[in-house]
Amino acid sequence: MFSWFGKVSFVPYSKVADFAVHLKDGRLMGSVCKKCGYQTFPPRADCPECMSPDFSFKEYSGRGEIYTFTRTTAAPVGFEDIAPYTIIVVELEGGGRLVAWQGESLTEEDVRIGTKVQVVPRMWEKGEEIKVYYTVEKPGTTWHKAPAPHLG
Amino acid sequence: MARVGIIGAGHGKFGRRSDATVQELAFEAFRMAMEDAGIERGMLDASVIAAVPEYHKQRSVAGVVQEYLNLNPLPTWLTEVACASGSAALRTAWMAIQSGLHDVVAVIGCQKMTEMETAEILALMGRVGEVQWESVFGTTFPGYYAMFAQRHMHEFGTTHEQMLAVGVKNHHYGALNPNALFQKEITLAKALESEPVSSPFCVYDCCANADGAACLILACEEKAKSITDKVVWLDGVGCATASMSVLRRPDLVGLPSAQEAARRAYQMAGVTPRDIKVAEVHDCFTVAEIMAYEDLGFCKKGEGGHYIADRRSYIGGEVAVNVDGGLKSKGHPIGATGVSMAYEIVKQLRGECGKRQVPNAGVGLTHNVGGIGQYTFVHVFKRD
Numbered sequence A: 001m002f003s004w005f006g007k008v009s010f011v012p013y014s015k016v017a018d019f020a021v022h023l024k025d026g027r028l029m030g031s032v033c034k035k036c037g038y039q040t041f042p043p044r045a046d047c048p049e050c051m052s053p054d055f056s057f058k059e060y061s062g063r064g065e066i067y068t069f070t071r072t073t074a075a076p077v078g079f080e081d082i083a084p085y086t087i088i089v090v091e092l093e094g095g096g097r098l099v100a101w102q103g104e105s106l107t108e109e110d111v112r113i114g115t116k117v118q119v120v121p122r123m124w125e126k127g128e129e130i131k132v133y134y135t136v137e138k139p140g141t142t143w144h145k146a147p148a149p150h151l152g
Numbered sequence B: 001m002a003r004v005g006i007i008g009a010g011h012g013k014f015g016r017r018s019d020a021t022v023q024e025l026a027f028e029a030f031r032m033a034m035e036d037a038g039i040e041r042g043m044l045d046a047s048v049i050a051a052v053p054e055y056h057k058q059r060s061v062a063g064v065v066q067e068y069l070n071l072n073p074l075p076t077w078l079t080e081v082a083c084a085s086g087s088a089a090l091r092t093a094w095m096a097i098q099s100g101l102h103d104v105v106a107v108i109g110c111q112k113m114t115e116m117e118t119a120e121i122l123a124l125m126g127r128v129g130e131v132q133w134e135s136v137f138g139t140t141f142p143g144y145y146a147m148f149a150q151r152h153m154h155e156f157g158t159t160h161e162q163m164l165a166v167g168v169k170n171h172h173y174g175a176l177n178p179n180a181l182f183q184k185e186i187t188l189a190k191a192l193e194s195e196p197v198s199s200p201f202c203v204y205d206c207c208a209n210a211d212g213a214a215c216l217i218l219a220c221e222e223k224a225k226s227i228t229d230k231v232v233w234l235d236g237v238g239c240a241t242a243s244m245s246v247l248r249r250p251d252l253v254g255l256p257s258a259q260e261a262a263r264r265a266y267q268m269a270g271v272t273p274r275d276i277k278v279a280e281v282h283d284c285f286t287v288a289e290i291m292a293y294e295d296l297g298f299c300k301k302g303e304g305g306h307y308i309a310d311r312r313s314y315i316g317g318e319v320a321v322n323v324d325g326g327l328k329s330k331g332h333p334i335g336a337t338g339v340s341m342a343y344e345i346v347k348q349l350r351g352e353c354g355k356r357q358v359p360n361a362g363v364g365l366t367h368n369v370g371g372i373g374q375y376t377f378v379h380v381f382k383r384d
């Protein structure tokens, strides 16, 4: 189901493919090594520290602050229809960073290094196709979450 | 340890070379390098070819180059680490000679980038970053360096004008280089007016794709001395890597791979940054040259913007940087770039650069970055 993640999918498979299912449920997941406790975002199946292949997902709050950003005018294939768009790198509470798009609740003035933000899981459906992603919004922005995670 | 010397250097015209195939480009540079060294093909033991394969219609490009240069049945192999492929070729040639396996090796960097349709290039551009977590949001090559630029401006007060001053300098010198893609000066005002690409970058912050080739002939110390008295020694070969995902880097104001590669190269060559008189650095985007001044120790971290504003990287300053025009003005045929950088340093140390000659250039350096700093090679060159 990893093909759900992002606007254009380059690798539709991964040992952490359930990340996309959790995101569809409204949950942003990193990973924790079951052996040594190494925690990271984005998640990875195989521990870089102790080399254990056993991991579990761990939910992140999505709170964080803007680490850097750029407004892209020259878009690659598959992104021309949304250009220009602003890519934001968010430093997450709990560690790790992610790349996401500027959401509608943020103004151009809000997009500054250090601004406190909320990463919000998003989904769009075009017929059969499911696409999940996240946007960067004002703190306090809420979204729908499925009652309980249905996957480990 | 015995030394490895460069005994011959050749360089073709960079640009939109719709007149030539990749092997024909390679031939131009190879012929010049062999003439420069004054040796026949029978003296060669092997070749190393640098190219980034996904740009070529011809698969396994080393094969077609080796045949066209009439080097069969000598051994050859391809090196690929994105935009640093050329320096990887030099490094492996150095290793092959130091191991004793080969005595004289030709290093050929060659690339056709205009063979592809614009759409194909834009699709490739969308896969520069880490494709699982980042490219799915439409990240781009200029976009990544632009995000470094934002951090550099935030942490140190570096300005976009300082960044564009790098482009102004490199075009100033590129205008004197007959092999350069753009042989014309630009002004800061004109640069500031250019089309936006990825904030803060506009067109004049970015280098241009090009076709081209460069070639060097390397030899073991004994053979080098017996062949020529104009040897340039490759005395420091530093190489280091950093995470594919730039999000996993400790900061976005420098390249840790460049800092580590520089440390190793200086140590190996027994020099310090203050010994370097001429340098070729990887200015794929303007901020990359500013970070290079800092990562190479020419100035402290954060002072790179002032370094260019105060013209300390011009001829007559502290270290003359990219006086062949750099990637910005010379063009960036990715597989050829690392070899082209080394070519310029060889010619500078031999005092053969005419109007753009750096006075008293005895020690030179190349800084060649693959991707967004996933790989960096720093090489130190000396003339006895």
Ligand SMILES: [Zn+2]
Pocket (backbone or CB within 6 Å): A033, A034, A035, A036, A037, A038, A047, A048, A049, A050, A051, A052
């Ligand atoms: Zn572990």
